[in-house]
Amino acid sequence: xxxxxxxxVTGATGGMGRxxxxxxxxTHHVYALGRNDDALAELGALSNVTPVSTDxxxxxxxxxxxxxxxxxxxxxxxxDVVVHAAAVATKFSVESARVADWRTxxxxxxxxxxxxxxxxxxxxxxxxxxxxxxxxxxxxxxxGDNIVYAATKHALYAVxxxxxxxxxxxxxxxxxxxxxxxxxxxxxxxxxxxxxEYVAEHYIEPVExxxxxxxxxxxxxxxxxxxxxxxxRIEVGDRKPPRG
Numbered sequence: 001x002x003x004x005x006x007x008x009v010t011g012a013t014g015g016m017g018r019x020x021x022x023x024x025x026x027t028h029h030v031y032a033l034g035r036n037d038d039a040l041a042e043l044g045a046l047s048n049v050t051p052v053s054t055d056x057x058x059x060x061x062x063x064x065x066x067x068x069x070x071x072x073x074x075x076x077x078x079x080d081v082v083v084h085a086a087a088v089a090t091k092f093s094v095e096s097a098r099v100a101d102w103r104t105x106x107x108x109x110x111x112x113x114x115x116x117x118x119x120x121x122x123x124x125x126x127x128x129x130x131x132x133x134x135x136x137x138x139x140x141x142x143x144g145d146n147i148v149y150a151a152t153k154h155a156l157y158a159v160x161x162x163x164x165x166x167x168x169x170x171x172x173x174x175x176x177x178x179x180x181x182x183x184x185x186x187x188x189x190x191x192x193x194x195x196x197e198y199v200a201e202h203y204i205e206p207v208e209x210x211x212x213x214x215x216x217x218x219x220x221x222x223x224x225x226x227x228x229x230x231x232x233r234i235e236v237g238d239r240k241p242p243r244g
Contacts (some may be wrong), residue, residue, distance in 0.1 A: 001231055003031050006127075009114070013039035013154055015184025016134060019210035024217070025049050028081060032075055036166035045103070050129060056086060056112045060119070072117075079123040083132045084113035089186050092148040092199050095196030108132055110163050112160050121167070128171035130224075132216055133160045135178035137229075145194070164226060173224035175216040179209045180231045202239060204232050 005028040007234040011165060021032045025048040033052045034045045040051035052069055059068040073079075088108045092101055117131055119125075125130065137148060139153035164174035181187055183203040189197045197200035212228045219225050 001170045003227045005081075006076060007031070007081035007083065008073060008079060008116075008120070009033065009085060011084075011134070012043060012051075012185065014085060014087075014099060015206045016179070016182060016209045018043065019206040020085060020213050021049060021207075021240075022046060023207075023214050024081065024083070027108035033070070033086070040181070056116065057107050060112055060115050061107060074119050076120070076123045077129045078129075079120050080129045081132070082117065082120060082124065082129070083134065083213060084116070085154075085184070086112065087134070089146075089149045089190055091145050094147055095109040097148050105148045105152050105236070106155070109149075109158045110155045110159065113156065117163065121172075124172050125167070126172075130173040130175065130217055130219075131160075131163065132213055133174075133176045135160075135176045137178060137180040137231075138153065139176075139178055139187050146239065149199045164224070173216075176226055177209065177212045177228045177230065179204055179212075179217060180229075181236055182209060182230075183208055202234075202236055204230060 007028035007030045009021050009024065009030055010033045012021050012032035013036040019044055021030050023047055024030050027147055029048045030041065031050050031052050033054050033056065036038050037053055043049050044051040048148055054069040059070050086108060088105055098238035110173045115134060123126055133156055135156055136153045137149040139157050140234045160174050160176045167174065181203045183200045184204055187203060188198050209230055212230050216228065
């Protein structure tokens with residue numbers, strides 16, 4: 001029987017996901033889930049990391065009978081940490097979004113983390129483990145041109161809150177880490193979509209999000225840290241233009 005601590009990180013090839021994998025690999029064997037095979041190969045070169053190439057929407061929600069790359073994870077008898085970092089973000093208003101846009105975002109950002117958690121709950125209970133949902137500042141507010149993403153993140157808060165209450169008796173801890181604007185390819189794409197200038201040094205470094213996850217994971221046995229909001233040192237909207 002293995003006593004090795006096990007972690008699963010989705011969205012492992014994203015800007016935040018890579019840092020979360022590297023941080024957790026110091027103390028856990030990490031299964032790093034993602035779709036970018038080149039980035040997965042880089043993660044696989046780290047000690048204590050097993051890359052898993054998977055499209056979670058297809059493999060968890062597709063209803064296919066074919067063997068899934070995540071099947072071996074569903075058979076684990078003990079899982080200490082699950083971090084849900086996989087997400088998709090594209091700017092839509094109510095007017096511009098179509099049904100397919102809503103369904104794509106809801107599947108990836110809400111249904112996949114809920115379903116993966118459901119499938120590994122026995123292993124989480126056995127380990128008295130921790131589930132971490134990576135949320136966003138958009139989970140507590142919204143803008144007219146970013147409604148679909150914000151709606152999914154509002155829903156993810158509800159998933160986390162309800163799961164925490166439902167599983168507290170089983171010893172499973174549930175936390176949300178909600179970063180503000182973070183220097184990632186996702187944010188860069190969103191800024192390009194809106195035509196805004198991208199200034200990397202104005203945003204949170206992804207490693208800071210990983211450190212917040214570490215804080216959650218390392219909480220003492222009698223407590224759980226339910227919600228961490230990670231904000232830029234200076235809010236982007238509060239930055240004054242340079243004098244010229």
